Amino acid sequence: MNRGIIKNVEVKVLELPLKKQWKISLYEQTTRAHAVVRITTEDGIVGFGEAAPSPAFMGETGYTMEVAVNRYLKDAVIGMDVFSTDLIHEKMNSAIYGNYAAKSAIDMALYDIMGKITELPAYRLLGGLYREKAALSWVVGMQDLDASIEEAREKLKEGYRVLKVKVGKSPEVDYRLVKRIRDELGDGFPLRLDANQGYNYSTALGIFRRLEEFGLESIEQPVKRWDIQGMRMLRERLKTPIMADESVSDFHSAGVVIREQACDSVNIKVGKVGGLTMAKKIAACLEAEGLLATAGSNLEAGIGSAASIHFVASTVNADIPNDMLLGGPLHQHDIIIEDFKVKDGYVEVPQKPGLGIEVDESIFK
Numbered sequence: 001m002n003r004g005i006i007k008n009v010e011v012k013v014l015e016l017p018l019k020k021q022w023k024i025s026l027y028e029q030t031t032r033a034h035a036v037v038r039i040t041t042e043d044g045i046v047g048f049g050e051a052a053p054s055p056a057f058m059g060e061t062g063y064t065m066e067v068a069v070n071r072y073l074k075d076a077v078i079g080m081d082v083f084s085t086d087l088i089h090e091k092m093n094s095a096i097y098g099n100y101a102a103k104s105a106i107d108m109a110l111y112d113i114m115g116k117i118t119e120l121p122a123y124r125l126l127g128g129l130y131r132e133k134a135a136l137s138w139v140v141g142m143q144d145l146d147a148s149i150e151e152a153r154e155k156l157k158e159g160y161r162v163l164k165v166k167v168g169k170s171p172e173v174d175y176r177l178v179k180r181i182r183d184e185l186g187d188g189f190p191l192r193l194d195a196n197q198g199y200n201y202s203t204a205l206g207i208f209r210r211l212e213e214f215g216l217e218s219i220e221q222p223v224k225r226w227d228i229q230g231m232r233m234l235r236e237r238l239k240t241p242i243m244a245d246e247s248v249s250d251f252h253s254a255g256v257v258i259r260e261q262a263c264d265s266v267n268i269k270v271g272k273v274g275g276l277t278m279a280k281k282i283a284a285c286l287e288a289e290g291l292l293a294t295a296g297s298n299l300e301a302g303i304g305s306a307a308s309i310h311f312v313a314s315t316v317n318a319d320i321p322n323d324m325l326l327g328g329p330l331h332q333h334d335i336i337i338e339d340f341k342v343k344d345g346y347v348e349v350p351q352k353p354g355l356g357i358e359v360d361e362s363i364f365k
Helices: 062-077 085-095 100-118 145-157 171-185 201-214 228-237 251-259 276-288 302-313
Strands: 006-023 028-041 046-051 133-135 137-140 162-166 191-194 218-220 242-244 265-267 292-294 346-348
Touching: 006 062, 028 062, 028 100, 046 100, 046 302, 062 085, 062 100, 085 100, 085 276, 100 276, 100 302, 133 302, 137 145, 145 162, 145 171, 162 171, 171 191, 171 201, 191 201, 201 228, 228 242, 228 251, 251 276, 265 276, 276 292, 276 302
Parallel strands: 137 162, 162 191, 191 218, 218 242, 242 265, 265 292
Antiparallel strands: 006 028, 028 046, 133 346
């Protein structure tokens, strides 16, 4: 019997409460809908995947993922060999366009199963171990200035390697926030600003020219996802490197930003671009052009975070500190049994087979 033949695909949506409101320029939330996929092979091997997209960010939610999986993707993958990842993606793309979060969750589960069949951690199936631990960044969401400063101070003390701050609502608020961060916390750490498409080109040019005096590591997605020309012009006119996020929603959009020379790096979110298979392809395209990558978070819980850790562990140019573990600390509870090992701003790579985590399967009851 072929141990990798898919017998069943299940999906469960969970509304996980956050510890406090999460706010960026695109939206604000107090709960997040996570969709967990469980794939079972013919001989009973089980793999898990997860994504937690925001509708304003990706056009998907946990609930649209549930529909996409149950009505379109499930039938496309049942009977397939989990090791046939490219063919499975081809069949999923033929079944329904887009819906990359839903496809991401299925793809993660494939690697969880492949690892369990071969008794190897997922990174071994993705190119091998390039780094034993991954550097972490922390993201400060939008809130009042005092709360932002206090959260930033706390996370720097915990050892996070980069501080990433959400901006993009108001140039004057952004300036006051960044100035206070540098005035009160100093300049001994890299500072990344993420506008989440909050500004048009001219506003972005004006405010980020002012903010460059504070020494920035990078500026993430300063303009609308479709404004590739605006990103390229900002890259030409600013001294700070430009990082793309929303502009790279899948493998083909990565090709657009590369050809247009619109960015210096890309935030590759495994749960956004189609899973580990597609994340590795995007990273390879960037590597060919000498560009770097980081692994971001859509506030995924432990399953999605584990997939991102294996991606970073196995990818040579995923060399920028990552905010891939944001979701776990921001939620009131997780869906994995044991937390990841984080020390001095780094997370250790799981060594157990597959994604290397134990999922609380009571969520399916």
